[in-house]
Every structure is written in structure tokens, then in C-alpha cells.
Amino acid sequence: MAEEVRIKSRADTMKLTSYENRPWPVTPPPSREEVMKAYEKRRAAEFGKWCEDNLWFYDSWNKPEALRGVRVLEVGLWRLSHMFAGSILAEFGAEVIKIEPPEGDPLRYLAPFGRDEYMFEDVYTGEKVSPEFLHEMRNKYSVTLDLETEEGREIYKKLAATVDIIFEGYPPGYMDELGIGYRQLSQINPRLIYVWIGVLGQWGPWKDKVSKFGQWMLDPFGQVASGFVAKTGYPPDLLDRGKGGDPTRSGSWIADFTAGEQAAVNALAALYWRDYNGGNEGQFIEVTGSEALFEILDFDLSWYGFNESIKARTGSWDPCLNQYAWNPCKDGYMMIGGQTDRLWYRINMCIERDLPLFGRLICEDPKLKEVAARNALDMLIKTYTLTTMWLRTQNRVEVEEKLLEYDIAAGPLLFPDEVAEYPHFVYRPWVHVIEDEHYGHVMYAVPPNAYHMRTPARVKWIGRPLGKDTAEILLKYAGIDQWKLRELEERGIVKIYRPNFENK
Amino acid sequence: MCDIIWCKKCDTVNYLDPFNFWNWEGKIGCAGCGTVYYIHMINGYMYRGPEERPGETPDILPLYADQPNNGYEKFLPGIPGKTRPYNCLPREIYLGRADYRKFSIRGRPVRGWAPQPKSTGPAGSHPFIWQVEKHSPEVWQEFIEKKKKGEVKDW
Numbered sequence: 001m002a003e004e005v006r007i008k009s010r011a012d013t014m015k016l017t018s019y020e021n022r023p024w025p026v027t028p029p030p031s032r033e034e035v036m037k038a039y040e041k042r043r044a045a046e047f048g049k050w051c052e053d054n055l056w057f058y059d060s061w062n063k064p065e066a067l068r069g070v071r072v073l074e075v076g077l078w079r080l081s082h083m084f085a086g087s088i089l090a091e092f093g094a095e096v097i098k099i100e101p102p103e104g105d106p107l108r109y110l111a112p113f114g115r116d117e118y119m120f121e122d123v124y125t126g127e128k129v130s131p132e133f134l135h136e137m138r139n140k141y142s143v144t145l146d147l148e149t150e151e152g153r154e155i156y157k158k159l160a161a162t163v164d165i166i167f168e169g170y171p172p173g174y175m176d177e178l179g180i181g182y183r184q185l186s187q188i189n190p191r192l193i194y195v196w197i198g199v200l201g202q203w204g205p206w207k208d209k210v211s212k213f214g215q216w217m218l219d220p221f222g223q224v225a226s227g228f229v230a231k232t233g234y235p236p237d238l239l240d241r242g243k244g245g246d247p248t249r250s251g252s253w254i255a256d257f258t259a260g261e262q263a264a265v266n267a268l269a270a271l272y273w274r275d276y277n278g279g280n281e282g283q284f285i286e287v288t289g290s291e292a293l294f295e296i297l298d299f300d301l302s303w304y305g306f307n308e309s310i311k312a313r314t315g316s317w318d319p320c321l322n323q324y325a326w327n328p329c330k331d332g333y334m335m336i337g338g339q340t341d342r343l344w345y346r347i348n349m350c351i352e353r354d355l356p357l358f359g360r361l362i363c364e365d366p367k368l369k370e371v372a373a374r375n376a377l378d379m380l381i382k383t384y385t386l387t388t389m390w391l392r393t394q395n396r397v398e399v400e401e402k403l404l405e406y407d408i409a410a411g412p413l414l415f416p417d418e419v420a421e422y423p424h425f426v427y428r429p430w431v432h433v434i435e436d437e438h439y440g441h442v443m444y445a446v447p448p449n450a451y452h453m454r455t456p457a458r459v460k461w462i463g464r465p466l467g468k469d470t471a472e473i474l475l476k477y478a479g480i481d482q483w484k485l486r487e488l489e490e491r492g493i494v495k496i497y498r499p500n501f502e503n504k
Numbered sequence: 505m506c507d508i509i510w511c512k513k514c515d516t517v518n519y520l521d522p523f524n525f526w527n528w529e530g531k532i533g534c535a536g537c538g539t540v541y542y543i544h545m546i547n548g549y550m551y552r553g554p555e556e557r558p559g560e561t562p563d564i565l566p567l568y569a570d571q572p573n574n575g576y577e578k579f580l581p582g583i584p585g586k587t588r589p590y591n592c593l594p595r596e597i598y599l600g601r602a603d604y605r606k607f608s609i610r611g612r613p614v615r616g617w618a619p620q621p622k623s624t625g626p627a628g629s630h631p632f633i634w635q636v637e638k639h640s641p642e643v644w645q646e647f648i649e650k651k652k653k654g655e656v657k658d659w
Contacts, residue, residue, distance in 0.1 A: 237567070237581075237590045239524050306614060307605040312590070315523060327522050328548060361508070361517060361572060377590060378580050381521050381568040388522035389507055392548030 011117050024420065024443065029427035055451045057429060065093020066455035070271070073159060074140070075099040075147075076169025078106055078218060080253050081197040081289060083136035084260025085167045085267065090139035091447045091457035097163075097473055098137065099156065102144045102495035104466045107133045122438045122465045124499035134439065134463040141469035144495040152493050153180050158478040160185045165193045165267045171217075172202040182284040192282040193270040195263045199255070199289045200225060222255035222289025227297060234315040247313065255289030258296065263287045317384060322374040323347060326413055327384055329391035334399050336387065337409035341371060346406040354402075355390045362386050436462045467495040507545065509554050509566075513537050515573050518566040522548070533562030535569035535579040535586040564588065606643050611656035613640075613647050 007013055030038075032052070039048030072094050074086035083098070090096040100108075110130045111119045119128040129137075143159075146152040157180060160166060166185070168175060175181040182194040199217040200206045223229045229247045239245035266285045274281055294301070300311045311319075316333070318324040323344075326335040338347050345363075352359035362383060367373045374383070391399060396412035403410035414422060420443060425431045433443050442462045449457035474480045474494070488494045507525070509518040509532065516536025520543075529544040532554075540562050543553035565588040571577040582589035608614045613636050637644040650656050 234523060235590070237588065238521060244523070305610070306608055308609050328526055330547075357508075365570075365572065365576060367576065378568045378570075378578060381581070382519050382570070385508065385519040385521055388548065 009117075024433055025426045026421055027423065027426075029423045029429075035427065054453045055456075057432075057446065057450060057456075060450055060452075060456035060458050063452075064455055066452070066457075067092040067094040070094040070165065071163040072096040072165045072167065072267075073099060073163045074167045075156075075175075076105075076167070076197075077101070079169040079197075080107070080132070080136055080219070080256040081260040081263065081287075082167040082169035082195075083107075083133075084257050085195065085197065085263035086140060087136050087138055088261065088264040088447075088449070088457075089165070089267070091449060091459060092455070093457075094165075096140045097143050097159070097469070098140045098464075099143055099145050099147070099159075100466060101148075102146055102467070102492055104144075105133065108466065120439045120442065120463070122499075123440060124438065124501065125465060125497075127465050129439075129463060129465070134442070135444070137463035138444070138459045139461060140464060141473055142464035142467055142497075143470045143473045144467040145470075146493045147178060147180065149493055151488070151491075153178060155474065155478045155480070155488075155493075156180055157185065157188060159473070160192065161188045162477045163189070164191065164271065165195065167263060167267070168194065168196045169198070172198060172207045186282060186284075190282055191274060191280055193267055193274065193285065194282065195267050195270075195285045195287060197259050197263045197287045197289075201288050201290075202286060219253040219256040219289055220249070222259070222293060223250070226255070226290040226293035227300060228254070228293040231297075231300065231311055231313050233313055235313040238315055255293050258292040259287050259289040262292045262295075314380075317380055319377075319380075320375060322380055322383055323387065325380075325384060327388045327391055329388075329394055329396060329399055331395045332415070333413035334391055334396055335411045335413060336403065339371070339374070343408055344368075344371075344374070346408050347403070350402055350406045350408065351387065351390045354393075355386070358386050358390060434459060434462050438465055438468075439463055465497055468497040470494050470496050507548075507550055509534065509541055509543070511536055511539060511541075513539055514571075516569050516571050516579070518569045520545075521567050524564075524567075530563035531557055531560055533565050533586075535566055535583075536571065538585075606646070607650065610658065611647075611650050613643050 035052075036045065036049065039045045067089055070089065070093075072086060072089055074082055074096055075098075076082045086096045086098065098105075108129050110132060111128075112131070116128060119130055120134050121128055145155060147156055160180070173181075176183060182192070182196075185194065186192055196202060199219070199222040228250070231247075232250055233248040234245045236245035263285075266287055270283050270285060274283075298311075303309045303311060316326045321337075321339045323336050323338040326333040336347060338344050348358065348363045352363060362368055365379075365382070367376070368379055368383070373379065394402075400410050400412055412418075419425060420431050422431075428446075430446050431443065432446050433441050436442050439462060444459060444462060447457045447459065471485060474485060475482075480488070485494070485496070489496050507520050509520065510516075511518065511534040514534065514536035516534055518532070518535055520532070525543075525545050526548055527546060531540050531542050533540050540557045540560050541554035542557050543555075544551045565586065566579075567581050567588055567590060569579040569587060579587050581587050605614060636647070647656070
């Protein structure tokens with residue numbers, strides 16, 4: 001008989017959802033043989049097999065890493081952009097050393113809703129770490145160093161002399177003021193590629209807007225300043241302001257992640273250029289969250305420059321295509337994609353089968369028979385109202401099945417638990433679990449760069465407790481011996497990780 | 505509520521857009537004849553209504569309505585007293601007035617206006633160089649005049 005469990009708080013549910021009690025995936029993905037049959041059915045047997053032979057995830061550990069031998073320093077607080085840039089290079093095999101102050105990056109301690117039970121715990125020390133920070137510590141080394149002391153800065157300079165790339169995420173001019181910015185470090189290491197990642201830039205009239213004495217600007221200031229936020233969410237004309245008709249956060253810190261990705265590309269371009277030109281010319285690079293978002297604003301700025309149009313928020317509806325939106329259904333939201341005549345009439349046939357009214361009001365409307373005229377706002381309102389009339393009676397899976405019968409692009413909006421179980425993602429796998437030395441079983445998203453034919457990226461470890469690698473890295477690259485290290489620790493310039501093996 | 509109110513009095517279909525009306529209770533005015541209907545929508549279903557409420561004022565208007573039995577007569581968004589506006593659309597294209605811009609907001613000629621003159625060839629295709637003075641002399645003339653008046657800017 002099953003044991004009765006009383007759930008008073010989330011802590012009581014933890015053991016019920018542990019990997020031991022509820023292995024992942026609950027539903028095993030299809031076997032390779034079964035998938036081969038699917039390729040054959042689609043007349044892609046050979047190409048499907050070739051892709052699997054060359055890109056198979058589980059073979060990636062046998063292959064070399066593209067950035068083996070590249071050494072990177074990553075320094076900054078509070079922000080994800082320099083961390084994300086470092087993560088990308090670390091996945092490709094670069095040796096990425098994260099420098100933190102002895103008390104740790106504050107991001108380590110930011111748990112969702114401030115709840116301890118949502119944090120991961122180091123099995124040796126019980127030290128907690130937030131999921132956000134852990135996610136961006138993959139394949140990295142954690143080194144603690146107090147850069148506000150003269151001695152800390154000297155050690156930092158020694159490390160900087162040996163690296164190829166530095167990703168920095170401090171406020172504008174901070175490192176330069178400390179005497180360890182690019183201007184000073186390039187004297188020691190002219191090959192250095194130094195990427196500063198910020199929000200609005202290190203120069204220009206707004207360079208350090210916001211409080212001079214307190215918090216500096218972080219990701220959301222980049223989002224709101226770039227106009228990116230202005231076009232997220234629903235307009236007040238579709239939903240009342242305050243009842244959903246407001247701009248929204250994009251769900252993750254998109255400015256930081258976009259800037260981080262751009263920073264990684266910048267660093268690799270500079271690395272190629274440096275090595276192509278004899279290997280001695282490093283450079284200084286600046287990337288900002290605002291500009292990174294400017295680049296993905298689509299046609300907003302050009303449209304404004306063209307005729308002063310300010311792009312409207314249209315929520316989940318695409319303003320340039322019909323149908324091309326997700327709308328509510330019985331158990332969530334359903335994405336349906338169409339626009340061309342081929343798809344348009346197939347969608348119509350499918351919906352009309354259940355909802356004859358759709359045929360009368362949509363299929364018969366002469367304006368909707370014209371491909372371009374379909375995109376008019378009035379036509380969007382009309383089409384989506386009737387489509388949702390059909391959707392409201394059905395669950396996502398039913399709708400998907402019906403639409404796929406008609407070869408229509410249709411996809412349910414998945415929630416994270418469904419994503420983790422989605423057979424396609426589990427098969428490839430895009431979602432995977434890692435057995436980490438410190439944090440146990442951790443589910444993570446496989447890097448999108450993991451599907452290289454020759455040099456796939458990979459996650460070797462998911463995170464590091466604070467200062468885990470301080471001793472190793474400083475002994476290796478900073479010319480410090482054991483006694484000096486002990487002295488530095490006593491004076492609080494570094495923190496050394498001391499595991500308690502009896503805890504495990 | 506992702507439903508429609510097909511008004512029997514004036515044969516107008518009022519479209520109730522899905523995100524606003526998915527859960528909604530109140531009075532809505534017909535775009536065709538102004539009849540006020542009370543509706544109560546729960547998770548996309550018409551739980552109550554539409555019930556006529558003569559003499560009462562509506563809380564909301566539809567964004568769009570049309571009359572499919574009357575040559576598809578349309579009530580586009582933003583007609584005072586009939587449909588509610590879609591203010592987030594910046595220009596007046598939703599009222600059916602096409603807006604062909606020949607000059608950018610800096611006062612420089614742009615390509616994106618229509619119809620393009622026949623002299624520009626199929627789809628107005630001129631790779632690399634757009635000889636505006638040759639293909640659209642009237643636009644070029646207007647540009648020269650704008651320049652003289654100092655209306656052409658570099659931001």
C-alpha cells in the first residue's frame with residue numbers, strides 16, 4: 001500500500017519528484033530503428049541516417065573540441081551577459097576562468113522568489129546556488145580574487161598575461177579606474193582580446209546613467225531603452241491596460257543573453273583576425289545589451305525612418321501574415337501557421353469540417369481570398385475570432401492531430417514539463433540530464449552548438465561551488481605557491497573551497 | 505470570448521476578438537445598429553447572452569464587424585460610436601486610406617511607394633542603382649524643391 005504523504009510545503013514534495021522516484025524521461029523516446037522507419041516513410045532514409053551518423057549527440061565526447069587551448073577570463077558581477085559569452089566558449093572547449101570576489105557573485109544567491117528550496121545544493125558543503133547562476137557556470141572554473149586590493153590586482157594581472165580573451169561585465173570604466181582595464185593589460189599582453197559587455201556603453205552621454213552611488217544599470221534598462229519591450233505583449237486596444245494590455249518582460253533576460261551571444265561572436269572574430277595576422281594584435285571590443293537588441297528589432301527602426309510608423313504591439317498575432325499566431329484553446333494555446341493559398345485553404349477545410357460558420361464567414365469572404373489582403377488588421381481580427389471559436393472546444397493535442405492531417409504547420413504551446421518529455425527533444429536530445437560532481441542530477445538544455453560534425457560543443461560539468469578552482473588556477477598561472485595561497489586566504493583576498501567528504 | 509454576435513436586427517456580424525473576450529462580462533454595442541447586448545463569457549464560452557439591454561450604454565464596442573449578406577459591408581476599427589479603435593496602429597491605413605510615401609521623414613526620396621511607374625520595369629527592379637531622376641522625374645523634381653526649401657535633413 002502506498003505510503004500516505006502529507007504536503008505542507010514544497011519541501012515535502014522534493015523527495016516525490018526526485019530523480020530516483022520519478023526517472024526522466026517518464027516516456028522513453030522512440031528507438032533509432034523506429035525513427036529510421038520514419039525517415040524511410042518520408043523518403044529521407046539515407047540523409048536521415050547520414051545526419052545521425054555525423055551529428056549523433058552521444059558520439060560528441062569522442063570528438064575534438066574546437067577551442068581547445070584557448071584561455072578565457074570572465075570577470076563581472078550581477079550580470080548574465082559576460083557569463084553567457086563565457087559559457088558558449090566553454091562549451092566549445094575553451095578554458096574559461098570565472099573570477100569572483102571572495103564572497104561570491106551576488107547572482108549566486110538570487111533564488112526564484114527568494115526561496116531556498118528552489119536552489120541547488122553542493123553535496124560536499126551544503127552551499128546553495130541559484131539555478132540561474134548554475135546554468136551559466138557550465139564547464140567553467142571558479143576562482144575567487146578580491147580585485148579591490150592591490151595584491152588581488154597583481155594576481156589578476158598575472159592571470160591576464162596568460163589568457164587570449166577577457167569578458168568583462170563591470171560598470172563603465174570601473175576596471176580602468178582600478179588599473180586593470182584594457183589600456184593597462186594590453187601593455188602586459190598585447191595579444192589580449194578584451195570584450196566589455198554593458199547595457200548602454202562605456203562612452204557617450206548616457207554611459208553611466210542611473211545612480212552614481214548605488215546599483216548600476218542591468219539588463220532591463222537595455223531592454224526598455226532599445227524599444228524591444230515596447231513591442232512585447234498586447235496593445236491596450238486588444239486588452240485593457242493593466243489587464244494584460246501592457247508591454248511585458250520577455251521571459252528571460254533577453255538583452256543579456258543576446259549581448260552575450262554577440263560578445264562570443266565578436267571574440268571569435270577577433271581571435272581569427274589576430275591569428276591570421278601573425279598572432280600579436282589583440283583588441284578592445286565593446287558590446288551592449290541595447291545595441292544587441294537594436295539588431296534584432298526587425299523592421300521597426302527602418303519603418304519609423306520611412307514614414308514615422310511606430311510598430312504596434314500585436315500580441316501573439318504576426319502583423320505581416322495570416323494565419324500566423326497562437327490563440328487560446330481549451331487547455332492552453334495553439335500555434336497555427338499559414339498565409340499562402342495552399343495552407344490557407346487547407347486550414348479552412350480543416351476548421352470548416354467542425355465549424356460550418358467558419359466556412360460562411362471566412363472561406364466565403366472575397367477579401368480573404370486575396371493573399372495580400374488577408375493581412376489587413378480587420379481580416380486578422382475576423383480570422384482569429386472564428387479560429388478561436390473552433391479552438392475553444394478542443395485540447396492542443398486534438399487540434400494538432402486534425403491540422404497535421406491536412407499538412408498544416410501546427411504546434412502546441414508547450415510548458416516546461418511538456419518540453420522535457422517531448423519525444424523529439426528527448427530523442428535528439430535537446431533536453432538532457434547530467435550527473436554533476438557537486439549538484440547531482442541536473443536537467444539542462446543541450447547547447448545548440450552540440451551538433452557539429454567534427455567539433456561539437458558539450459557540457460562537461462554543470463557548475464562550480466565558489467572558489468573550487470582557486471588553488472589549482474593560481475598555482476598554475478599566477479606563480480603562487482601553497483604558502484602564499486594560505487596567506488592570501490587568511491587576509492581574505494581569496495577564498496578556497498574546502499569540501500567535506502563525509503557529507504556525501 | 506472568441507465568439508460572434510450576429511445581430512438579427514441589422515444582419516451585422518460583430519467579431520469579439522479572442523484575447524479580450526476570453527473571460528468577459530458586460531455590455532457590448534452592435535456596430536451596425538447600436539443595439540446593446542449583455543454577454544458573460546467564461547473560458548471562451550458564452551455562459552449567458554447575448555441578451556438585449558435596450559436603453560443601456562455599452563461598456564465596449566467590437567474591434568471589427570461586417571455584413572456578409574450585404575456585400576460584405578465593413579465596420580473597420582476606429583469608427584466613432586461603432587467600433588473601438590486600434591490606436592497602436594500608428595497610421596490610418598486601417599481606415600482604408602492607402603498611404604504612399606514618396607519621401608522619408610528626412611525628406612529623401614524612397615523606393616517603397618506604389619504604384620511604381622511602368623518605366624521602372626517588372627516589380628520596379630533596379631539592382632544597385634535607383635535612377636530616381638530617370639524613372640520618376642516628378643518625384644525627383646519634388647525632391648529638388650524640397651532641398652531648396654531646406655526640408656531635406658540629415659537627422
